[in-house]
Amino acid sequence: MDTLKVRDAKDVEEVVRAAIANEQPLEIIGHGSKRGIGHAMATNAVLDVSALNAITAYEPNELIVTLQAGAPLADVLSLIDAKNQQFAFEPMNTAPLLGTPVSGTIGGMIAAGLAGPRRIKAGGARDHLLGAHAVSGFGDSFKTGGKVVKNVTGYDLCKLLAGSWGTLSVMTEVTLKVMPKPEAERTLLLRGLDDAAANKAMTAALGSPFDVSGAAHLPTSAFRTRIEGLGDIAGQGEALTVLRLEGITASAAHRAGSLRELLAPFGTATLVEDVASAALWATIRDVLPFAADGALGAWPVWRIVCPPASGAALGTVLARETGGDVIYDWGGGLIWAALPPKPDAHGPAVRERTNAAGGHAMLIRAAEDIRRTIDVFHPQAPGLAALSERVRASFDPKTILNRGRLTRGAAA
Template identity: 50%
Template structure:
């Protein structure tokens, strides 16, 4: 574990980052890479000698609203970035979660940390994941060498797609010093349909029909009774929600089509734009599970299989992405839990609790991952132990 007296470096430029990493590589010192620190507890203990904080790299480099492209340093806070683009009538398309309340860590979520964890919110079902919106980046690898990949235009096909490799690497491959992302116009309005009292299977069927329709659904989630009854929602019955976004006339037309498509599922309640935004913020931040002390798992599954989780694992769930993302509170033994999730075609990541956070890798995938790590960080000085036990 990191010693309490260890040095904390907060560079303010890419040159300083390169110097610090190069010195660490030369001296054999290991570095813990952090942004806002909100997701610091996810993963194994980092066996580091010093902390390299990107909090000082928090500047907006370039923003061209007319081109739908934004370049920033990785330490820029998500909240500041969201306010900035909202003032131009735009949004971060992948609707990134902050997760501060859920994980209980101090600090504020940053753009770099969000991309490093590849975190996406409910709109992923329509807009894609965080990695799909990272156009390019500049970084320093574990040798202390600066490099860049991608570019600052949407149509960029030069070289390898390293942007997607960085997303989900949790700071173990390189230290990003600048990132360029796509932004999109914010929808003029949104509305959400709520269905009450559906069991998990019927909810999955309803979400699947909606997502596979021509209604252009931008959010589909199911909170079983055990989750819906918790604050802040406090509903008496299970809640299944389907969101539509866009121009007012388009949303109204698609809403009518969706009601016809899903008629027969019981009473329907419509949420206006303000209440819809509030509801999906609660889903995105997993507010219903914030106060529960049990281990919290994030399951990635084929959407058609998400509803089956309670049948094989004892615990409480929230389904997002039409069932493709399942948040699970469970005291189940981790190895058997992971085996059950694999049997459903998915994998599990422990977000809160004791034990290995990431799915253990074996065979060719483990060998490939080791080769990628060796290519970027051969001395294993960047976040050692976070994804793979040291």
């Protein structure tokens, strides 16, 4: 194993150019917190960007922050929190789910593009990445986007970098949009709904004018293990459907009242506020019921995205067929499924059911031998897969960067 710890963009260029000349693929890492996601890579040479960790510029009044890609996510979140700002897409902390000691870097956050519950209102990492400097698989530094929110100058390559798992370019510096933190948050809790009723309640809430910023459902099974930090909210372990309202205090309280009336046919909602509400949403964002150190820590976990109104039907059938547990976020549009251990992680069943629902499924947590058997990322239709491959090759024709991570068997 050869690890090259780069100090600046010039170093990255040099390393990539040498890798091209030597036909030596590189694994790109920051803190390595998400190395367990994807397929094993065809290399033992590591390009480590964790020393590119400077906060280049933080301009709270412009609502932007410019960072080197290796800046630790936790530090950046504290920095902007001190100015009462946040990344509105609520990036997931993958550490509890994957059982890693750290939550990773800004570059990893963007390359993975795993948005939290507020995705339904504020969008994902792709919607908040305004500009980037990166080194392509040609060994050249390029920039895309800028430092302003409104920009249509040239192709929006930022969209491709977000969620590319390091297979297109090595990001060196990025500019992200930050947003003011809401003054208050209120969460309505409905207890005892089955998945189908919960999906209907969430659909009603998201179709209301009350500006819901979180809509999730934890079936009874999610409470099998005690979840730290939830306190009384966990109740007697009945299923819990939760709806979040954020904004200025008077408005959040008012909308919570209106939404409670709207949801009366589903039961009488109770209310949690601010700190307790935040703990609940962090639990959902980071999928704590399936944490690596919990009772289901050894189970493979799927992350399934589908049309939100079909969530319950898909989740229910998967849970029933496999004996697994599911959690719903994004109003039903995101399903986390922890399924009992099996050599194929129930891959064929998950993919068949997900395809039928018009969604896609990613095997976010599984042992390496399972990942050798099953495609981690959802297979695409042939035409789309071919276009995606041409797009990838337009950045990295020699497949130097994270070779084999996205496609099973490509490492060989």
